[in-house]
Amino acid sequence: MKIEVEDLVLRYGDVTALDGITLTLEEGKIYGLLGRNGSGKTSLLSVLAAFRKPTSGRVRVDGRPVFENGRVTSRISLIRDVGETVDIGTGEEALSYAEALRPNWDGEFARSLAELFKIDLKKSVKSMSKGQRSAMGIIVGLASRAPLTMFDEAYLGLDAPSRQVFYDQVLADYLAHPRTIIMSTHLIDEVSALFEEVVILHRGRVLAHEERDDLLAKGVSITGPAAAVDAFTTGMTVLGSRSLGPTKSVTVYGELDDARRRKAVESGLELGPVDLQDLFIHLTAEDGASS
Numbered sequence: 468m469k470i471e472v473e474d475l476v477l478r479y480g481d482v483t484a485l486d487g488i489t490l491t492l493e494e495g496k497i498y499g500l501l502g503r504n505g506s507g508k509t510s511l512l513s514v515l516a517a518f519r520k521p522t523s524g525r526v527r528v529d530g531r532p533v534f535e536n537g538r539v540t541s542r543i544s545l546i547r548d549v550g551e552t553v554d555i556g557t558g559e560e561a562l563s564y565a566e567a568l569r570p571n572w573d574g575e576f577a578r579s580l581a582e583l584f585k586i587d588l589k590k591s592v593k594s595m596s597k598g599q600r601s602a603m604g605i606i607v608g609l610a611s612r613a614p615l616t617m618f619d620e621a622y623l624g625l626d627a628p629s630r631q632v633f634y635d636q637v638l639a640d641y642l643a644h645p646r647t648i649i650m651s652t653h654l655i656d657e658v659s660a661l662f663e664e665v666v667i668l669h670r671g672r673v674l675a676h677e678e679r680d681d682l683l684a685k686g687v688s689i690t691g692p693a694a695a696v697d698a699f700t701t702g703m704t705v706l707g708s709r710s711l712g713p714t715k716s717v718t719v720y721g722e723l724d725d726a727r728r729r730k731a732v733e734s735g736l737e738l739g740p741v742d743l744q745d746l747f748i749h750l751t752a753e754d755g756a757s758s
């Protein structure tokens with residue numbers, strides 16, 4: 468599903484959660500939605516799922532307004548942290564309920580996921596642990612095969628092996644049944660390999676929207692004698708710096724061309740990659756929070 472968001476504003480009383488978002492998400496990609504606490508991720512996903520009406524602006528899904536359009540919303544699935552969407556009856560009943568609502572439902576897949584997550588479907592969802600309820604949400608989210616599938620920190624409470632099952636299943640099922648998937652997460656390092664594109668929200672605005680590899684290519688760490696590092700990085704966008712005795716390491720943003728790279732090496736400096744989590748931390752640092 469293609470999503471076009473234009474000048475989207477969402478206010479809760481005095482709080483402006485989304486402050487003029489313009490964004491196009493193409494069909495058939497996995498997007499990572501990143502942002503610090505309170506940056507607007509859940510608000511944006513709620514509007515895309517038509518759970519919330521925007522204060523102003525437009526949201527179109529496959530060219531149609533997402534609101535007042537039941538046919539569009541039945542093809543959109545938003546799974547939130549503890550799987551509250553399936554909090555009725557037993558696990559079996561929750562799956563039957565989802566099956567009735569979801570045109571692309573794959574019951575066999577849902578059962579195989581329940582086995583992988585070791586979920587006893589005879590248990591009532593309410594009596595399941597937090598992690599098991601998260602797993603129920605993920606099962607429903609994946610087995611729905613909705614053309615627009617959104618996971619909003621859906622892994623909360625899942626232990627590390629179960630999170631790995633989740634990431635593996637998202638990738639395998641996406642490859643078998645391509646669709647638009649948006650994943651909001653704070654566990655950036657764990658999941659970044661899945662993302663084709665990354666959207667970073669900051670204070671209700673889009674701070675960056677790029678292909679993950681292009682974004683990663685813009686972050687470079689430069690390490691060496693402090694004076695040489697300072698001379699080399701003068702005029703560059705410095706995101707953060709760290710000193711250890713006479714050695715300094717600086718993270719810069721913006722692509723370094725080959726000539727600059729050669730010059731760095733000739734000056735005895737070491738260039739290194741920056742991972743997505745570090746880049747995110749630096750890009751979204753408030754004044755004085757990045758060092």
Ligand SMILES: Nc1ncnc2c1ncn2[C@@H]1O[C@H](COP(=O)(O)OP(=O)(O)OP(=O)(O)O)[C@@H](O)[C@H]1O
Binds near residue numbers: 479503507508511
């Ligand atoms: N129901 C609400 N009523 C009032 N303010 C709200 C409501 N929901 C969210 N907000 C505010 O809107 C802003 C954005 O919140 P949102 O939940 O979208 O952020 P988030 O990026 O999902 O955060 P987190 O990473 O902590 O989940 C915050 O300032 C938050 O306090």
